[in-house]
Amino acid sequence: xxxxxxxxxxxxxxxxxxxxxxxxxxxxxxxxxxxxxxxxxxxxxxxxxxxxxxxxxxxxxxxxxxxxxxxxxxxxxxxxxxxxxxxxxxxxxxxxxxxxxxxxxxxxxxxxxxxxxxxxxxxxxxxxxxxxxxxxxxxxxxxxxxxxxxxxxxxxxxxxxxxxxxxxxxxxxxxxxxxxxxxxxxxxxxxxxxxxxxxxxxxxxxxxxxxxxxxxxxxxxxxxxxxxxxxxxxxxxxxxxxxxxxxxxxxxxxxxxxxxxxxxxxxxxxxxxxxxxxxxxxxxxxxxxxxxxxxxxxxxxxxxxxxxxxxxxxxxxxxxxxxxxxxxxxxxxxxxxxxxxxxxxxxxxxxxxxxxxxxxxxxxxxxxxxxxxxxxxxxxxxxxxxxxxxxxxxxxxxxxxxxxxxxxxxxxxxxxxxxxxxxxxxxxxxxxxxxxxxxxxxxxxxxxxxxxxxxxxxxxxxxxxxxxxxxxxxxxxxxxxxxxxxxxxxxxxxxxxxxxxxxxxxxxxxxxxxxxxxxxxxxxxxxxxxxxxxxxxxxxxxxxxxxxxxxxxxxxxxxxxxxxxxxxxxxxxxxxxxxxxxxxxxxxxxxxxxxxxxxxxxxxxxxxxxxxxxxxxxxxxxxxxxxxxxxxxxxxxxxxxxxxxxxxxxxxxxxxxxxxxxxxxxxxxxxxxxxxxxxxxxx
Ligand SMILES: [Zn+2]
Numbered sequence: 001x002x003x004x005x006x007x008x009x010x011x012x013x014x015x016x017x018x019x020x021x022x023x024x025x026x027x028x029x030x031x032x033x034x035x036x037x038x039x040x041x042x043x044x045x046x047x048x049x050x051x052x053x054x055x056x057x058x059x060x061x062x063x064x065x066x067x068x069x070x071x072x073x074x075x076x077x078x079x080x081x082x083x084x085x086x087x088x089x090x091x092x093x094x095x096x097x098x099x100x101x102x103x104x105x106x107x108x109x110x111x112x113x114x115x116x117x118x119x120x121x122x123x124x125x126x127x128x129x130x131x132x133x134x135x136x137x138x139x140x141x142x143x144x145x146x147x148x149x150x151x152x153x154x155x156x157x158x159x160x161x162x163x164x165x166x167x168x169x170x171x172x173x174x175x176x177x178x179x180x181x182x183x184x185x186x187x188x189x190x191x192x193x194x195x196x197x198x199x200x201x202x203x204x205x206x207x208x209x210x211x212x213x214x215x216x217x218x219x220x221x222x223x224x225x226x227x228x229x230x231x232x233x234x235x236x237x238x239x240x241x242x243x244x245x246x247x248x249x250x251x252x253x254x255x256x257x258x259x260x261x262x263x264x265x266x267x268x269x270x271x272x273x274x275x276x277x278x279x280x281x282x283x284x285x286x287x288x289x290x291x292x293x294x295x296x297x298x299x300x301x302x303x304x305x306x307x308x309x310x311x312x313x314x315x316x317x318x319x320x321x322x323x324x325x326x327x328x329x330x331x332x333x334x335x336x337x338x339x340x341x342x343x344x345x346x347x348x349x350x351x352x353x354x355x356x357x358x359x360x361x362x363x364x365x366x367x368x369x370x371x372x373x374x375x376x377x378x379x380x381x382x383x384x385x386x387x388x389x390x391x392x393x394x395x396x397x398x399x400x401x402x403x404x405x406x407x408x409x410x411x412x413x414x415x416x417x418x419x420x421x422x423x424x425x426x427x428x429x430x431x432x433x434x435x436x437x438x439x440x441x442x443x444x445x446x447x448x449x450x451x452x453x454x455x456x457x458x459x460x461x462x463x464x465x466x467x468x469x470x471x472x473x474x475x476x477x478x479x480x481x482x483x484x485x486x487x488x489x490x491x492x493x494x495x496x497x498x499x500x501x502x503x504x505x506x507x508x509x510x511x512x513x514x515x516x517x518x519x520x521x522x523x524x525x526x527x528x529x530x531x532x533x534x535x536x537x538x539x540x541x542x543x544x545x546x547x548x549x550x551x552x553x554x555x556x557x558x559x560x561x562x563x564x565x566x567x568x569x570x571x572x573x574x575x576x577x578x579x580x581x582x583x584x585x586x587x588x589x590x591x592x593x594x595x596x597x598x599x600x601x602x603x604x605x606x607x608x609x610x611x612x613x614x615x616x617x618x619x620x621x622x623x624x625x626x627x628x629x630x631x632x633x634x635x636x637x638x639x640x641x642x643x644x645x646x647x648x649x650x651x652x653x654x655x656x657x658x659x660x661x662x663x664x665x666x667x668x669x670x671x672x673x674x675x676x677x678x679x680x681x682x683x
Contacts, residue, residue, distance in 0.1 A: 438486050
């Protein structure tokens with residue numbers, strides 16, 4: 001195959017540079033990546049071979065111009081490898097991972113390039129640059145230093161070797177977890193044992209069993225986190241226990257899938273890498289380049305929240321014990337596998353809300369158009385027009401063109417709502433084209449969810465959780481769409497990890513906002529609005545079970561920190577004992593409230609990008625809760641409020657220090673009180 005015939009290597013002719021997936025075949029990707037890697041290296045070599053002294057233009061801006069072809073290929077590929085990973089795409093992915101790691105290291109550790117960046121950085125005070133350019137110099141210098149570009153050759157060789165080993169270990173962790181999750185899926189002999197599940201869920205379990213050759217039986221597969229959703233419904237205590245035990249045993253047993261040795265080695269190598277880079281621990285290394293700055297700051301925050309969360313969880317357990325005493329013939333102590341089931345009973349008794357019964361009011365198209373889009377139009381004046389003439393990477397991914405109130409084009413929004421075998425679990429946003437004035441590009445962003453396809457002719461009725469997810473992911477999409485930066489390095493969601501969840505969390509505030517809710521939550525057959533009393537009760541349940549939910553999250557966040565606070569010599573032999581000691585240390589060791597992830601299946605941390613960073617979710621929720629208060633104080637859903645949030649926070653992307661951007665928007669630093677109040681931790 002020649003480069004000339006590879007559609008990935010030419011700029012797309014489609015509007016907004018949307019990749020022309022109709023022309024792209026799976027076997028185009030690897031050759032395109034190889035050509036794009038070479039092209040990127042040539043561009044970098046042209047920068048380092050310049051004979052004149054380093055300047056902002058010939059070095060920093062030139063770096064920003066480089067890698068455009070690689071960005072195009074990578075955006076096109078990673079969109080598909082997450083949302084439509086056919087076996088051919090998976091095969092490309094496996095071959096690509098080490099190539100990508102090597103390419104990234106080659107540029108990040110390039111000594112000649114680093115020298116030029118250092119020279120520009122050293123003259124920064126004397127250069128005539130605007131704020132974004134100045135911050136760009138700071139960031140390039142900081143990121144290359146952080147990656148190890150300033151080390152001597154021996155240290156760099158060791159660093160590169162460590163990065164390779166770590167990437168292999170992460171793959172092993174993921175493979176063990178996937179295998180053990182499949183092995184431990186729980187088989188039930190009769191439907192009686194699964195009493196409480198809906199008929200749809202039962203037939204799905206029966207189909208899953210049949211697919212494994214277990215005709216007549218029922219198979220319950222395990223989600224990533226500890227608590228299985230069906231634990232809230234299953235009436236048989238023994239069935240609940242079996243599912244919970246299987247979930248918590250994942251990749252922990254002394255068998256071929258045991259992740260214990262793998263994660264201990266990962267922790268050790270990360271600590272060694274941190275030491276080479278001049279840090280006491282991996283956590284110190286990671287947080288140094290986040291808004292948190294130090295592991296001590298993270299620890300202070302987690303401890304501040306842990307005590308009231310554990311206290312509230314104990315109070316919640318008392319309520320569960322009371323309902324067990326009341327409803328069961330032989331009372332028993334509430335254990336982890338009982339929590340969700342009796343919590344649903346308390347919820348029903350206290351608020352008479354059956355969350356499942358709300359679905360007829362949450363028809364997907366109505367939620368999207370009259371809820372998600374409507375709120376954005378009210379706040380920012382933007383409108384959404386479906387472009388049925390444009391196809392993205394899959395027929396299920398719909399394309400919308402976004403315009404400002406004055407008709408200016410903003411970008412494209414792609415929504416891929418439904419689940420399919422080739423899509424990974426969860427929900428996310430990713431860019432397909434990043435906004436940049438330098439490159440003359442407008443944004444194309446994608447949202448993915450995993451909503452079950454309805455039967456033929458049936459409407460898609462969402463759960464409240466799915467409505468929340470859609471608003472959340474759309475918040476990330478707005479961050480990408482509203483970017484107005486010059487340099488691609490700063491576009492949209494290219495911000496610190498402990499900041500990136502903030503805009504998406506804020507967008508969730510409109511779900512129950514009266515004008516928005518009233519506009520979208522209409523019964524799909526009768527058009528009736530949700531009963532006001534139900535809405536009131538929904539608002540009242542915000543703090544319900546938050547002691548439990550916050551505790552299980554904080555436990556996982558603390559485990560992540562604990563694994564990464566040690567130095568390279570901190571030998572840890574026993575994973576379970578280490579976990580127990582860490583959780584006891586922070587007072588989150590109630591056996592009825594297990595951690596959201598145990599170490600052996602904590603994929604965010606050992607095979608995903610969240611090592612020493614799982615704290616980020618609650619860290620950014622401080623800003624979120626404080627911002628929600630600001631909107632409330634200033635009249636809520638208005639153009640004026642939206643425009644301020646857009647101009648001072650969403651639009652700047654990563655082009656200034658995020659805490660400066662926050663101060664600019666809020667008029668002061670964030671306060672923690674609104675978060676404590678929201679989660680009921682202030683009482
Ligand atoms: Zn998010």
